Amino acid sequence: MLNLIRPTLMGTALSLPTASSRIAVRNFSGSMVALKKKVIDPTLPVPPKNPPSAYTLFFKQYVLDPSNHVRNSDGKLDMKQVATAAGQAWTNLPSSSKSPYDAEASSLRKEYESAYRKFWDGTTSETRREIESVTGKKLKVPGGKKAYQKSVSERSGNPGKPLTPYLAFTKELRDQNKLDIPSDLTPREAFLYASKEAGRLWKELGEEAQKTYKDTYAAAKAKWEEWKVTQKDL
Incomplete structure (x- = not known):
């Protein structure tokens, strides 16, 4: 079932095998708060999206099951109650049942880190600052700031940034x-x-x-x- 919900690095691809699943996803999407997106220069490279956690993978599968749906009096999906129930279900899930989600999340994390490193190495600091400006989000240094600074200091020919x-x-x-x-x-x-x-x-x-x-x-x-x-x- 995990393969049906495996997200891509640039978005989430869902294979919906049944009509009930399609209805569930429509209701799930309709219950989310719509955020106004900024207009971003289409010529700017797009950073890979963060990969989902093991719980996120579980939740997406959980919400596709009609038997887990809780609806309001108007017939709309009550996502607050569904989310609460999903959290409890995840807590009660034995470790052996969580393992497939953990493995999938780990695999996606590795793919993301590889793609993000490629994105970082393929952009200039000016381009990244422009992306941060239009998105309002700070781009993270691959591997963490300290690891990145160490890798820079070890590069061939680096004379070192001098102290004032x-x-x-x-x-x-x-x-x-x-x-x-x-x-x-x-x-x-x-x-x-x-x-x-x-x-x-x-x-x-x-x-x-x-x-x-x-x-x-x-x-x-x-x-x-x-x-x-x-x-x-x-």
């Missing part, structure tokens, strides 16, 4: 233990103390000494920007 002059200076102070933070402070107090002390020392450097950090940053940033333009996804 002030941050490079404060890092130098920390590495050389020049902040002399009192040991009786709480972590938050120590952080605030270090920030204040670093700011004071930065000001005391004077413009000429600060210029050394600024020149170093400018040179490193130029190398970073030169390499960055060779990476389509940055």
Whole structure:
């Protein structure tokens, strides 16, 4: 039965073998709140949709069964009661019966991750920002932000994104233990103390000494920007 409801990455395809099933789906769709969609530039690439969970697969199958339908006095499907009953049915379902849904969801998740990676690698950062602007949704970095940043740092020829002059200076102070933070402070107090002390020392450097950090940053940033333009996804 799972094959009858297997969603595609770009939508949900349902095979409806009986007239009663078709009626169920029409009523199910009619009970949903219609949301006004934004007009999106058709030339923009469309990100793959998130895959359904094991429960979502179960619910779609559950609602197709006419014996699970609960209707209001006007004859319309009462989705609130159906959803409540479906949730209880899922909770009571033994693990062995949930396994097919889990396996299907896992398979769809892998397909989605592969398709999403292909989408991400095939778009520029400007295109992704435009997609986010017109959809109002933030695009997630494949594999998570930390994993993505790590993969970028390991790419061939990456000179590394440089720290700003002030941050490079404060890092130098920390590495050389020049902040002399009192040991009786709480972590938050120590952080605030270090920030204040670093700011004071930065000001005391004077413009000429600060210029050394600024020149170093400018040179490193130029190398970073030169390499960055060779990476389509940055």
